[in-house]
Amino acid sequence: MKKNTLLSFLCLGALMMFLNGCVWLVVGGVGAVGGYAVTRDTIQGEYDAKFADAWRAAQSVCSTLGLVNSRDASTGVLEATIDRAKVRVEVTQITPEAIRLRVKARRGIFPRLGTAQDVFVKIGQRLM
Secondary structure, eight states, X not given: OHHHHHHHHHHHHHHHHHTTTOOOOOOTTSTTTOOEEEETTXXXXXXXXXXXXXXXXXXXXXXXXXXXXXXXXXXXEEEEEETTEEEEEEEEEEETTEEEEEEEEEETTEEOHHHHHHHHHHHHHHHO
16 A cells, blocks of 8 residues: 555656646545646546436535536536535546546635535545
8 A cells, every 4th residue: 555655656746747837736535536726726537437427426516515506417517606606517528438527616706726626526535
């Protein structure tokens, strides 16, 4: 276990050296893939899961944490209000067995990366 952790940190360090200038946020404990910050208010990651399972997990997490304002399964977009922040969850089918999950959170004009990370991690935990 310690070797895997050490190897993960070494790979992460090497990756960060190659990606100078980019801000990456690794979300620990989120499946085998993890997540990274795309912008100051968005977290994105890929999972080995079916679209229907990810969509159900996103609806469940958002309705538990706050109020779901709109949802459209055909586009994979769900909008909710969580901790007074407007949260947008996008589930995109990449392959028949893989999805991309993107969570964006803003309160007014201010980014809420912590809220986005919380929603992202909780959806990921339900996909495990």
